[in-house]
Amino acid sequence: MQSETHGGEAAKLDILGFRRPGSAGHVRTALLWLVPAFAGVALAADPTVTFTHDVAPLLYQHCTRCHHPNDVAPMSLITYKEARPWAAAMKEAVVTRKMPPWQADPHYGHFANDPRLSDAEIQTIVKWVQEGAPEGNRADLPAAPSYPDGWKIGKPDAIIPIPADYTVKPHDPDQYVYLRVQTNFPEDRWVSAVELRPGNRRIVHHAHVYLYVPPKPKTASDTAKKDDKPQPMIKRDGTNHINPLMPVVDDGCSLPHGGNAFGDPQENNILGSYLPGKAPDVFPEGYARKIPKGAVLEFQIHYNSQTITDTETDRTSVGVVFAKEPPKQQLRRVDVSNHFFKIPAGDPDHLVTACYVFPENVDLMSYTAHMHLRGKDMKFIAIHPDGHQEVLASVPNYDFNWQNEYQLAQPVPIEAGTKIKIVAHFDNSANNKYNPDPTKDIRWGEPSTEEMMDGWFEFILPQKPAETASIAHGAK
Ligand code: HEC
Known part of the structure; x- marks a missing residue:
């Protein structure tokens, strides 16, 4: 020093x-x-x-x-x-x-x-x-x-709010709301910056905006509904939870889909997110996200009204800046998750893993760790096809209050067949001051009082020819 x-x-x-x-x-x-x-x-x-x-x-x-x-x-x-x-x-x-x-x-x-x-x-x-x-x-x-009118991305070219003021009752820590808005851009729009802005910061805990082009594409869960097997998720009080009939598997990497209950992770059609501590998305020059013509925006908002004493309203909106130049590439995202874990009551250091194999060469652009109040640490590891392991990023003191997106200064090339392994620990003991209840076994669920185990990876298709990318790796 x-x-x-x-x-x-x-x-x-x-x-x-x-x-x-x-x-x-x-x-x-x-x-x-x-x-x-x-x-x-x-x-x-x-x-x-x-x-x-x-x-x-x-x-x-x-x-x-x-x-x-x-x-x-x-x-x-x-x-x-x-x-x-x-x-x-x-x-x-x-x-x-x-x-x-x-x-x-x-x-x-x-x-x-x-x-x-x-x-x-x-x-x-x-x-x-x-x-x-x-x-x-x-x-x-x-x-x-x-910060023009409070926007950090500069003056947005378009601002799209949720359809109407949303009213929230007090004393409820976990209200998940899904609200849809039809866009009416005359053509595909490429956006170089996205900021999701809470209307009422006292009650908006976090929010995502997803893009759908109707008819909504079938998801793995829709397809799964066709047979008589038990559904992986059940809805209770408006939020999703793992079906208790699902097997308990902490080592997601031992499963065919790396711990994902819906099969291989689908590419995530996200437009933007607001998470505590996360800066708005301003994409590197030449990259953009597409809002397809006719797209529907789905806001997923997590309201936490624990600290308010009366009903309050919110009008969250998303602001976008249009790309000045046609982008070189669309940014893409995959969410690597374990849905099957169980964290025993009182366990101070419970290990959970999830895996995903990239089927094609990609350049990684960012990582985000997502857990809830018992999340303790998370590591992102690449296991290359030649077997050597590389720690891409590590979040040793995970904090639910600060969910940053870690945007790489340089894209990190990953060869097809590389396994991404996420290793996380949870603290379900009374020593974890954020733990809502150390006496409970905890499984996957949307409420903050239950848990999630996700690593989000943003990527693009390689900028360099594949040979160069693997030589660069081999040299390490
Ligand atoms: C990502 C948003 C963010 C950034 C960037 C940030 N802060 Fe904060 N800061 C907060 C929030 C939210 C709080 C209140 C909650 C808390 O204390 O954790 C806070 C609290 C504080 C406090 C009060 C701490 C206390 O003990 O009560 C100080 C002082 C502070 N920040 C200084 C800074 C300084 C100096 C910087 C830059 C070097 C900075 N902050 C950058 C969000 C931020």
Whole structure:
């Protein structure tokens, strides 16, 4: 860990969390506050870190996409007036790396949307706070980021809301709602950015928008309904759950379809998602998602009204930016899941796996880990056709409150026949402070009080010829 700051030792110790009251840093801060006359002298001798010159650019780059008015974070950090009261809390949050939220282990994969501060940037904030969090010269302040009408993707070319205000009763943590809207674009539309925006952040926990072109294509579950075998899923109180008659298999990789109850995973026809902590989708240049002419959008919204005391309404909408150029490729997604697991009551470290074999060469673009409140960690492993294993990404401290999408800085080539293995652990013990009930055996279900085990992979068809891709891998 490097430190270029004055009083480097104090700052360094502070980063490690070892500083005790009375150490150099504290004394100096106290002096600055109590003896303003000397503070001027001290500052002159000491090239000072200021809000306008040093801190604001960091906040605009790493923090304000959430910390602006009416967004997910409780306070805005755009102006000095707004940020100053949070100075000490900001220092604490960045030193502990609680903020900005990011769960992927930096040892695996390089991600385009990695928001983490460098050690030097953390030092800048630490030093600023130690020096009394001065404002500095207002002329230094960079232009504040703009979030037009609250949209992070810029002004959308089209905004499509759910059909009507949706009313939610209080005290219900799990209401899953499916709402459909017919699009009326005169032709196929390619979108380069998608943002799903909750209408009422107090009650929208997460939401997805799926695309259908009527007639809705038959899914594996529709086909399965034709015979008399028990259905893999049953509906109870408006949500889906694994049918208790289904066998228990934690090692999904031991099953023909890798743990998926519907057969091989179908390609997911998603337009966009809103998950806590997830930034909107802004696709790399040349890539886009298609809204086919005549498509129906299906919003799946998970409302959690636990914290409200009266009925409230929501009007969630999706905003899209049209691609300026015809895209080179459609982005595609496959969801790798185990639906058959059972997590025993009290088990602090329950292992579950799921597998999927890519039938063709693809370039991976992003990963998302999805579990609920008992989710503990998840690893994404590629088992190449020659047998060698590679950890693509690892989320060692999964947090249901922060479901990021890990977007790769460079596409990762995967040869046909590569097995993707997802390895996850669940903590169903009382030590897991988020555990809704450690006395219950838990199986697959949509409510947050039950569990899911999913890895979502976005991919495109290879940009490089297949030979080059496999040589690149062989060389590793
Ligand atoms: C992905 C959205 C997001 C980003 C990016 C983000 N925050 Fe936050 N921040 C939140 C939310 C939501 C909360 C409130 C819930 C919580 O504390 O977990 C929060 C809380 C905080 C708090 C209060 C913590 C406490 O202990 O009460 C501080 C301070 C903070 N953020 C600072 C920052 C700083 C500094 C950055 C950038 C370096 C940043 N945040 C980036 C969403 C974000």
